[in-house]
Amino acid sequence: MSLADQLQAAASSGQLLDASLDNIRALLAASDNPLYSASIEELATAGRWAELNDRFFQALKFGTGGLRGRTVGKIVTKAERGSAPEDQRPEAPCVGTNAMNFYNVSRATRGLVTYLKNFRANAKLSGKPSIVFAHDTRHFSAEFAKFCAKIAMDHGANVYLFDYCRATPEMSFAVRQLRADAGVMITASHNPAHDNGYKVNFNDGAGIVEPHATGIIKEVNAIKGEEYTALPEAERGQLTTLADDMDQQYLARVETMMLQPELLQKEEAKKLKIVFTALHGAGGVLVPVLLKKLGFNFLTVPEQDVRDGRFPTVKSPNPENASALQMAVDLANKEGADIIIGTDPDCDRMGVGVRNASGEMVLLTGNQVGSLMAWYRTKTMFDLGILTAENKSHAVLLKTFVTSPLQDAIAAKFGINCVNTLTGFKWISAKLSKYESALPADILSRYRDLNNVESRNARLKHSKFLVFGGEESYGYMGDDFSRDKDGNGAVVMFAELAAYAASRGLTVAGLLDQVYCEVGYFLERNESKVFEGASGAAQITKLADSYGSNPPKEVDGSAVIKVRDFRKDEITDEEGEVVMKEKMLFVDLADGRSFAVRPSGTEPKIKYYMFGRSVPAAGQSLSAEELTAAKAKVTESLASMWAWLDKDIDARLAS
Secondary structure: HHHHHHHHHHHHHHOOHHHHHHHHHHHHOOOOOHHHHHHHHHHHHHOOOHHHHHOOOOOOOOOOEEEEEEEOOOOOOOOHHHOOOOOOOOOOOOOOOOOOOOOHHHHHHHHHHHHHHHHHHHOOOOOOOOEEEEEEOOHHHHHHHHHHHHHHHHHOOOEEOOOOOOOHHHHHHHHHHHOOEEEEEEEEOOOOHHHEEEEEEEEEOEOOOHHHHHHHHHHHOHHHHHHOOOHHHHHOOOEEOOOHHHHHHHHHHOOOOOOHHHHHHHHHOOOOEEEOOOOOOOHHHHHHHHHHHOOOOOEEOHHHHHHOOOOOOOOOOOOHHHHHHHHHHHHHHOOOEEEEEOOOOOEEEEEEEEEEEOOOEEEHHHHHHHHHHHHHHHHHHHHOOOOOOOOHEEEEEEEEEHHHHHHHHHHHHOOOEEEEEEOHHHHHHHHHHHHHHHHOOOHHOOHHOOOOOHHHHHHHHOOOEEEEEEOOEEEOOOOOOOOOOOOHHHHHHHHHHHHHHHHOOOOHHHHHHHHHHOOOEEEEEEEEEEEOHHHHHHHHHHHHHHHHHOOOEEEEOEEEEEEEOOOOOOOOOOOOEEEOOOOOEEEEOOOOOEEEEEEEOOOOEEEEEEEEEEEEOOOOOOOOOHHHHHHHHHHHHHHHHHHHHHHHHHHHOOO
């Protein structure tokens, strides 16, 4: 039986989805690459229809800013494996329209260049578009970046290509410094080793938002094949390699995020010992340079200094997970270190561990870390006279709706603004672009060339000044020179916070308790349900839709008093700006608890965010005893809520 007949028979029997069959036929018709036909035939002959459905049930879609998917299949074909040993990366990426491979990054790059050319033409800008390409340490990241750079040049775009792996925030910084039209980061951030992605930032250095997202997607989807004819040589773009010079420019700005370098002159702070791990990723390029230059006492995890896309020492290179940071914890216990810090493969996320009152190393959540840094930076800027009673109305904390309301409470305590955005750092960055555009024309024209003090003063006088930005998923920002979450900057900010606590004779955990006593105890619990592949995508859609069509009226014994459906309700933020529609639902309960549910934009999961609190009366604070009681009560209330939601999930899927 021919391959075509095998595929048709499988579709007729329901083993192969019609969409999968259509996409397989389209790929084979659009390319004569023997890798494609060999891999598809091998899987079909072996009856691996689930694998073929996962690879072909859709064309890989732009999510929150680009592409993301498997670059190594659950089943690796012989054609993909090549001569590579079983414990090493295959020679070729996963074949499939729903996979991260040369076929899809080619389409993405050609569509991006077309959009940029049209954008420049409509804006009456002369010259070629320019794109910054960077990559992390993941499988095929370096190859994808070089491949995409060549395609972009062949289609008439000038290219800036980093010579080695770099952090996502440095790509964003480079876009702004070079006045490029866009930036592309080849990364899947904190996803498992089998994934990779193609993240697009626009000319402001931020992740793409509308109308650019839809415009780029339209151009990408119009491209079906991978064959193309390069422009005549005179019309092609030029290549510029980025290396140490860009590193130094970026480092100089990151260093300014430390507000009180004199802290490290105090004996207590000098004794602070840090263990850092890059988890085999790009954080190892600049974080050690920063910590050493600023004078921190630190050591790294040698086994995880090795840049390896297999991430061989961890199950998943996600600093949100305790298991990913276990080697750092072990080294800290051996060496008597006070805190541990880990960054993900593209160094835009940071996770930390600190000593508790018993001396045990405990991991803080992204909400706790962000809230601590928001509190410290706000307080310190008032102490230093950067923020005053006169200018504080121009200061702002930026966070997402699903990030801890503790940060709203901190902002209220200090009398500054707090603005909530949709999930995804691109929305925080979009606010920064709005604030930048509000500057007077004479300042705006040279804004990217201002130093940190000049930039800060301009925003405090004429617009809004970012004190701190963050999201619960371990992403943080302390300034606007880069328009993406910044693991390098986050390490500097958290290390300074730890030094501040040490100079006060406190642990970081002790300092967090002080903040709780001041503004109230807030606790969040995040859970996810993972549904992979084609069938999983259908389950996620069904579950998400069920909350919109049938929202709960009672949850865990408490009445629902408010439902905010971000898909259909008109919701405005604290600045009166209408929030774009998103598949997210917020439910508030009569007892003060709340939860949100939304499908992930980058992973095959649906996320649940639960919130509880115990706050003192106005003008009061919590005593140590009251805080202890609040922790126990709120923790139990969220555990009970999740038990109820977990059962409700099963019921919704079964209906």
